[in-house]
Amino acid sequence: MTLHHSQLDKTKLRRTLLKKRQSMHTNEWREKSDRICTQLQTSTLFTQAKTILAYFSFRQEPDLSPLFTDNKYRWGFPRCVGKSMHWHFWNSEDSLAIGSYGISEPHPHAPVIKPEEVDLILVPGLACDRQGYRLGYGGGYYDRLLSSPEWATKPTIGIVFDFAYIPQIPVEHWDKPLHFVATETKLSKL
Template identity: 30%
Template sequence: MSDWTIDELKKITRTRIRTLRASMTAEEHASKSEEICLRVIRDVVSIMKPGSTLFTFMPMPGEADVTGILEHCWSNGIPAAVPKVEPSTRDMTFHYINSYDDVQKGRYGIREPLPSTRLAEPLSAGLLLVPGLAFDAAGRRLGMGGGYYDRFMEKVKASGLLFPVAAPAYELQLVEKVPFEAHDLVVNMVITERKSYHFHNFSTPG
């Protein structure tokens, strides 16, 4: 049995996946991101019920570029919201955006919604797309370590909503077993450039 702690195992896994992602060329990032976006739109967004909100994210460097999904939502009248974080309180809120004019560079260099954008509360049916570094066959997710998405979903679950979670990611981010703790977020689906993996009775909102 390993003598490493969970935190040490998470650090090792994060380093390994970041190294693998960094080994991809810009062309590979672009082509795989495009395929991931097409799969997300086909397998998830296209079957969302009218009025459902897509809660998604603005990608960091190295992550799958999911902005194509946002652009699809804008072109098809699908409500879309992205996060704004507050490191001092470790809180995260989502805000509706209708174009790139509604975002600015925020903390960590990630684009965030402008202060003038409308708050998107998960008070009705929605679907959450989450970033992450590693995922396994049980739907376990390894994030960046901030816990923002873990806390957000705790609030959603407390409200009793059906709020499925899907993760757009590169195939190389799939690992045998993610170091996991009870408070860590579990996803219903991982969508890579090769395949859509379903876990835990995934269903779309509405």
């Protein structure tokens, strides 16, 4: 199978950004993550939501866990099952399981979230660009989710550090742009 140009670029970009993210000192990572949480908490998009889909930080992704103790919101997290993501309610008193990628996830028996209940999706990634396209890890989970009709209309916020908010990401025809991007310095509407 031959890789065309943009796939090679994506592979290289993934490697560079992952290395940069993982070389952050813990204190810097914590501080910048907290600033992203503050950006979210001051956004009406976030404060007016009731049910929010989020993620558990993995490989030094911005950590949003300080938000998850706020019981004003109902929080949903993904479980990766085969090629798709299943969303389950979780609150800070519940225990967690470790999924197939070594990422924390709700237990299979946790209550399932239906698309119509969801007000906002916080989307992790390695990078986002000024057009709202994100660079994920290559599994296509969020692309599949966001291209299904019942999820496509949900407001999405890409969550990345400033250094990963870049001018342009190589785009494939199946990539779906996000509506907003939050970094430690700003929340941008796209």
